[in-house]
Amino acid sequence: xxxxxxxxxxxxxxxxxxxxPGVISLILPGGIHPGIDFSAGSIMTLQxxxxxxxxxxxxxxxxxxxxxxxVQRSEDVYLVRTFPLAEDQRDENGNIIHSERQDIENALRxxxxxxxxxxxxxxxxxVVGYDSVSPLVASEIVRKSILAVIAACIGILGYLSWAFxxxxxxxxxxxxxxxxxxxxxxxxxxxxxxxxxLFGVELDALFITAVLTVIGFSVHDTIVVFDRIRENLQxxxxxxFDTVVNHSLTQxxxxxxxxxxxxxxxxxxxxxFGGVTIHTFVLALLVGIIAGTYSSIFNAxxxxxxxxxxxxxxxxxxxxxxxxxxxxxx
Amino acid sequence: MRHHNKIILAAIALLSILSALVxxxxxxxxxxxxxxxxxxxxxxxALGGMVLDRDGFRLGLDLQGxxxxxxxxxxxxxxxxxxxxxxxxxKDIIERRVNATGVSExxxxxxxxxxxxxxxxxxxxxxxxxxxxxxxxxxDFREQATPQAxxxxxxxxDASDTSGWVVVTATGSDGQPHELTxxxxxxxxxxFDPNGNRPQIYFQFNDxxxxxxxxxxxxxxxxxxxxxxxxxxxxxxxxxxxxxxxSGVIRGQFTLDQAKTxxxxxxxxxxxxxxxVIQERTVDATLGGDSVRKSVIAGELALVVVAIFMIALYRxxxxxxxxxxxxxxxxxxxxxxxxxxxxxxxxIAGFIxxxxxxxxxxxxxxxxxxxxxxxxxxxRAAMEAGFDRAWSSIRDSNVSxxxxxxxxxxFGTSQGASIxxxxxxxxxxxxxxxxxxxxxxxxxxxxxxxNFGAAxxxxxxxVPRTPPAAPAxxxxxxxxxxxxxx
Numbered sequence: 001x002x003x004x005x006x007x008x009x010x011x012x013x014x015x016x017x018x019x020x021p022g023v024i025s026l027i028l029p030g031g032i033h034p035g036i037d038f039s040a041g042s043i044m045t046l047q048x049x050x051x052x053x054x055x056x057x058x059x060x061x062x063x064x065x066x067x068x069x070x071v072q073r074s075e076d077v078y079l080v081r082t083f084p085l086a087e088d089q090r091d092e093n094g095n096i097i098h099s100e101r102q103d104i105e106n107a108l109r110x111x112x113x114x115x116x117x118x119x120x121x122x123x124x125x126x127v128v129g130y131d132s133v134s135p136l137v138a139s140e141i142v143r144k145s146i147l148a149v150i151a152a153c154i155g156i157l158g159y160l161s162w163a164f165x166x167x168x169x170x171x172x173x174x175x176x177x178x179x180x181x182x183x184x185x186x187x188x189x190x191x192x193x194x195x196x197x198l199f200g201v202e203l204d205a206l207f208i209t210a211v212l213t214v215i216g217f218s219v220h221d222t223i224v225v226f227d228r229i230r231e232n233l234q235x236x237x238x239x240x241f242d243t244v245v246n247h248s249l250t251q252x253x254x255x256x257x258x259x260x261x262x263x264x265x266x267x268x269x270x271x272x273f274g275g276v277t278i279h280t281f282v283l284a285l286l287v288g289i290i291a292g293t294y295s296s297i298f299n300a301x302x303x304x305x306x307x308x309x310x311x312x313x314x315x316x317x318x319x320x321x322x323x324x325x326x327x328x329x330x
Numbered sequence: 331m332r333h334h335n336k337i338i339l340a341a342i343a344l345l346s347i348l349s350a351l352v353x354x355x356x357x358x359x360x361x362x363x364x365x366x367x368x369x370x371x372x373x374x375x376a377l378g379g380m381v382l383d384r385d386g387f388r389l390g391l392d393l394q395g396x397x398x399x400x401x402x403x404x405x406x407x408x409x410x411x412x413x414x415x416x417x418x419x420x421k422d423i424i425e426r427r428v429n430a431t432g433v434s435e436x437x438x439x440x441x442x443x444x445x446x447x448x449x450x451x452x453x454x455x456x457x458x459x460x461x462x463x464x465x466x467x468x469x470d471f472r473e474q475a476t477p478q479a480x481x482x483x484x485x486x487x488d489a490s491d492t493s494g495w496v497v498v499t500a501t502g503s504d505g506q507p508h509e510l511t512x513x514x515x516x517x518x519x520x521x522f523d524p525n526g527n528r529p530q531i532y533f534q535f536n537d538x539x540x541x542x543x544x545x546x547x548x549x550x551x552x553x554x555x556x557x558x559x560x561x562x563x564x565x566x567x568x569x570x571x572x573x574x575x576x577s578g579v580i581r582g583q584f585t586l587d588q589a590k591t592x593x594x595x596x597x598x599x600x601x602x603x604x605x606x607v608i609q610e611r612t613v614d615a616t617l618g619g620d621s622v623r624k625s626v627i628a629g630e631l632a633l634v635v636v637a638i639f640m641i642a643l644y645r646x647x648x649x650x651x652x653x654x655x656x657x658x659x660x661x662x663x664x665x666x667x668x669x670x671x672x673x674x675x676x677x678i679a680g681f682i683x684x685x686x687x688x689x690x691x692x693x694x695x696x697x698x699x700x701x702x703x704x705x706x707x708x709x710r711a712a713m714e715a716g717f718d719r720a721w722s723s724i725r726d727s728n729v730s731x732x733x734x735x736x737x738x739x740x741f742g743t744s745q746g747a748s749i750x751x752x753x754x755x756x757x758x759x760x761x762x763x764x765x766x767x768x769x770x771x772x773x774x775x776x777x778x779x780x781n782f783g784a785a786x787x788x789x790x791x792x793v794p795r796t797p798p799a800a801p802a803x804x805x806x807x808x809x810x811x812x813x814x815x816x
Contacts, residue, residue, distance in 0.1 A: 045617060077617070087606060088460065096461040128614035130456075137400065137609050148741040155733040163726050206676055209738065209750050213683070213757070216734035220687075220727040224694065227723040255697040262639060262693070263686035266632040270682055273631060275624035277392070278679050285683065 002253075005246040008302035015183060015299055022190015025197060032189075033196025035081075035204035036131060040138040042085050044104070045129030046078040052112050054078070060111055064104055070200065074276040077128070081202075084134060101130065145208045149185070152212060153178050156219050163223075164230060172307055173226050180300035181218040184291040185211050191287050192280075206281045214288025217263070221256060221296035228252050229301065241308045245301050253297065260293040335781065338774045346657050349664035356386060387667055390674030390752060393622050395615025396451040397459065401605040403444045408603065413443060419598025420605060421446050422591070423467045427560060431462065441744075446605065456612050464607065465560075469512030469599020470497050471546065472556040495556050495563070500542035510546060512599035514539025516576075520589045523581070529589040531580040533596065540576025548572040559599050564592060625678040632682050633659065636689055644696045650775040651692040658688050658767040665759055677752035684760025687731070691768030694720040710780050717773050724765060731761050 004011075025031055036043055046057070054073055061069035061080065070081040089098040105127045113124060133141075160174035167173070188211055195201040228248035236244060264286065271282045306312060391398050401424075408416050421440050428436040428450065437449040453459055472495040502508040518533040535543050546555070547569050554566040567580045584592070637655065641648040662681065666673060699716030707715065735758035742751025 045613075047614075047617070088464070090464060095465065096457065099457055099460075102457055125614055125616075128617045130610060130612040132607075132610045134402075134608040136402065144741060144744065148737055151740075152734050152737045155737060156730055159730055159733055160726075163729075205750060208741075209676060209753050212734055212738050212741075213680075213753075216731045217687075219730045219734075220690075223727040223730055224723045227726055231719070231722075251701065252697075255693050258643060258693045258697070259686075259690040262636055262689045263683065265635045265639060266682055266686035269632040269635055270628050270679060273624060273628040274679065274682075275621050275628075275675070277621060277675055281676065281679065 011298035025193040035202035037205040040135040042132040177222045180295040184218045187291040188288045210284035218292035222300040349660040352664040388670040395618040397612040399448040400609035401446040471510045500545040515600035518596035534577040544574040654771040674752040677756040680753040680757040688764030
């Protein structure tokens with residue numbers, strides 16, 4: 001049988017090494033590349049009846065007074081991110097007399113739609129999607145996102161402490177599960193921080209959904225292992241905690257891997273065929289679920305062992321040391 | 331036990347057929363790629379007072395095209411205690427305007443203390459809609475241009491009939507004639523007739539308005555005074571006597587609800603509250619249709635891939651799990667359609683993700699079964715033990731996912747981010763149905779197989795035939811912990 005528990009510090013080290021670059025990227029200035037949901041602005045989705053050159057489109061936005069515009073191509077549409085457009089001007093009766101969005105659409109239509117198409121469809125849509133968030137809303141979403149994550153953690157901690165109430169120190173299971181989910185969330189954030197720096201990937205409200213789903217999945221996975229530990233603790237009361245955990249891990253390992261593979265298969269299908277709008281979302285789920293599988297096997301349960309063996313205290317008093325129990329098992 | 335199992339199986343079959351009927355699309359060729367199959371006429375049921383009318387899935391704005399606006403009302407001039415009513419008034423006005431455009435099933439709702447969310451599906455001219463929504467409300471008082479026989483005061487006013495009405499003018503404080511509009515109106519309240527208990531509406535003009543109103547009512551005794559909001563007639567009471575004090579009462583055959591609505595409308599027109607668009611999400615219908623097509627393909631492929639994986643991994647129970655997955659898919663989609671859940675792109679992604687997670691319950695059970703088989707149990711005993719022992723894991727892990735869903739749903743709704751709420755709702759329904767399908771569907775199917783004597787060999791479960799004496803975990807801690815390998 002595989003002896004995983006004795007190598008626990010190795011697994012912690014591996015986690016730390018994977019997370020560290022992302023965390024550094026997060027801490028450094030500009031760590032998060034926020035989408036309009038968090039920083040305010042407008043995103044236009046543009047679709048033209050004929051191919052349009054990306055450079056020319058960028059130039060068009062410079063000419064329209066938006067040198068800050070970020071133009072990205074994805075499949076057959078262009079996504080253009082700008083600062084918030086000017087608010088509509090209205091006369092005293094509230095009629096719109098000037099709309100910047102309308103001006104932009106008219107200008108793009110004149111510039112890029114061929115005359116013959118324009119003749120048959122004078123009002124052809126080129127702005128097929130338009131999102132705009134004002135700074136007022138953006139700051140609120142950040143606050144509520146953080147609240148949502150904290151609320152999710154407290155909810156899970158509470159439920160686990162209740163579900164494991166028959167075991168000694170039930171709340172330790174909750175804390176370890178939450179530690180594992182923080183690990184996963186941090187990894188996803190870190191990876192996207194780096195992706196933001198390298199490829200300009202932006203974080204939006206949907207990304208928060210992805211992180212929360214990862215949290216849910218991570219706990220889902222951790223609970224299956226913990227549940228087995230609970231069962232084995234009751235069944236073999238004479239065994240050391242290390243042995244019980246190790247045994248539970250090997251028992252649940254193939255289930256953990258098989259479930260993760262199924263979920264990853266569905267996610268890869270979504271990534272390949274699901275359309276551009278949810279790419280970032282699916283990618284975040286993909287990273288998070290791999291992290292969640294790892295952390296449920298190699299972090300959450302190992303942390304429980306460290307805690308139950310009182311190694312935290314030893315760590316502080318004498319520095320890291322291979323615990324005797326693990327040494328004996330190896 | 332056998333008998334019991336047959337009943338459960340029959341019930342599941344019935345449920346699946348019903349679900350399939352519910353889910354069956356109007357245009358099946360669109361999803362089954364050219365197969366000549368009859369389309370569904372939609373669901374139209376009327377049971378007693380309950381009417382069920384579903385043509386298709388309810389699609390979110392990102393799939394059918396449309397626009398979502400978040401409006402901020404400027405409440406700086408409104409006293410704190412009147413803000414809630416004022417916001418209701420603004421909402422009411424926007425609702426009336428939106429309804430007048432003929433957009434199907436518009437959603438107008440208040441959010442927080444000063445926001446209004448407007449969702450317009452399938453609208454093409456967004457600028458026009460924004461123009462309409464952002465206008466300041468106009469309340470005015472009108473008289474009939476050509477004298478007619480006084481209208482029956484009890485007859486409900488015909489809101490669309492604006493012909494023949496002209497705005498009344500009266501001398502303002504500057505000595506010039508002015509139109510009598512909402513800017514002179516102070517407020518309205520619901521009160522009760524001192525004799526009966528009939529609701530009536532008390533209203534008040536400001537000082538300048540009081541003088542103008544006195545002049546107008548003197549002239550119109552015995553004639554109707556039309557009260558218009560945004561060019562639509564709200565009510566047209568007959569002036570009984572000149573009202574000189576600036577405050578009066580509208581008597582009529584109002585129900586309490588009607589009176590309340592009227593008061594909200596009147597107050598909305600007095601001291602209008604300007605609104606501005608602080609968030610907008612617009613998706614063109616073509617882009618939405620494209621997303622639907624891609625999601626359907628991704629969903630179908632995901633099902634096929636998961637099915638192949640499960641059968642390759644678990645053989646006979648894998649096949650049962652795939653049947654259960656089909657039941658799961660039908661049942662979940664039927665719930666989506668009947669609820670009805672608004673399907674967004676993220677919601678469909680949540681559903682496809684839940685296909686992967688639905689299989690998890692099966693995997694948990696099958697892995698447990700394998701362990702029991704390796705420990706030398708018979709197929710029947712291993713199966714029952716597998717389900718019993720895996721249950722606590724299935725329950726605990728899914729409850730934690732449901733907790734996350736609840737928090738996401740709260741986050742989404744309080745945020746006005748329907749995309750997130752939609753995702754949470756679809757995932758939660760998926761998780762709940764998956765627990766049902768794993769426990770009832772897979773279990774009953776496997777039991778039936780075992781009862782028929784069709785699945786009695788461990789090989790059919792992907793477990794090689796081994797003598798029961800050989801322990802599954804012969805090395806490592808199993809030596810240190812005898813008995814742990816069972």
